[in-house]
Amino acid sequence: MLENRVCCFYDVLSTHDIESARRREDSSSQCHNRYILSSELQYNFMEFTVLGWPPEAPTLRLDYRSFAYAGKFVLSSVGKAVLRTEDSSEIFTSPEAHAHVDANESDRGQSMHADANTNHPTESDPYDHSVLAALSFSADRTDDTTLCYRYVSVRSDKRGSGLGPHLAASLTPHAVDRGYDRLRIAVNNPFAYEAMYRAGFAWTGRETGIAELVLERPAEIPATTTYEQYQSGLTEYRKRDYDDPESTFLANRQETDPPALHTAVNSTQ
Known part of the structure; x- marks a missing residue:
């Protein structure tokens, strides 16, 4: 059992995007070539920023109505990186935003009144509305x-657009610069598994004590993987009693190769 619990995210991938990126190898026993998705990211207004590294990273206030695990980004003990926009048409606040929210979410007590004309936190609205996707990270304890x-x-309104894999891939060169040689994540659903494969990770064959699949990659280059390795991770999810949309997602990936890689987003640092 791994000592470090690592959580996943909800970013359901587009079936059309995945289907258009597939390429079958002649021999399933050979390492699968990790090829780059040729289509460009549709958000030209988006930028990648590393906000800080642990143990003294700045806090990040995300609107819990729009972001899963929003309260986890308030901690200063973890590093943070974001994809954000300055495009006013992409900055909004919505009390009806659908999100997977922790029952103990610490942000529930904050004001729900927001100034739609600014993305900067204020006393009445503490959230950073310029953020489209956020990633927290820290060194392995051992x-x-x-x-x-x-x-x-x-x-919530950007899930399915590939921002998760782009964000995960964008941090990798910065991790190398900080002296890390390996990256790890544990995922608890097949959507996150697929998304992290798009970011260059591959299943290690290991699980955490709470049944999360552990994926890793070298920091400098994407992991090499095989058809069998990719499918074996999906098989672990197929053993579980999923309803839709997970069951349909898994059925659609029978006998398919690992997905195409998503490229990193240009950094402002």
Whole structure:
């Protein structure tokens, strides 16, 4: 059992996007070539920023109505990176935003009144509305050369657009610069599993004590993987009693190769 619990995110992938990116290898026993998704990210207004590294990273206030695990990003003990926008048409607040929210979410007591004309936190609205996706991370507790992705959260209206994999991939060169040689994440659903494969991770064959699948990659390059390795992770999810949309997602990925890689987003740092 791994000591470090690493959580996943909800960013359901587009079936059309996945289908268009598939490429079958002649031999399933050979390592699958990790090829780059050729289509460009549709959000030209988006930028990647590393807000800070642990143990003294700045806090990040995300609207719990739009982001899963929003309260986890308030902690200063974990590093944080974001995809954000300055495009006013993409900045909004919505009390009806659908999100998977922790029952103990600490942000529930905050004001629900927001100034729609600004993305900057204010006393009446403490949330940063410029953020489209956020990632928290910290070093492995037993191996300081391994960086663990803790939480990845995509704004509710942007799930399915590939922001999660782009964000995860964008942090990798910065991790190398900080001296990390390996990246790790544990995922608890097949959507996150697929998304992290798009970010260059591959299943290790290990699970955490709470049945999360552990994926890793070298920090400098995407992991090499095989058809069998990719499918074996999906098989673990198929053993579980999922309803839709997970069951349909898994059925549609029978006998398919690992998905195409998503590229990193240009950094402002």
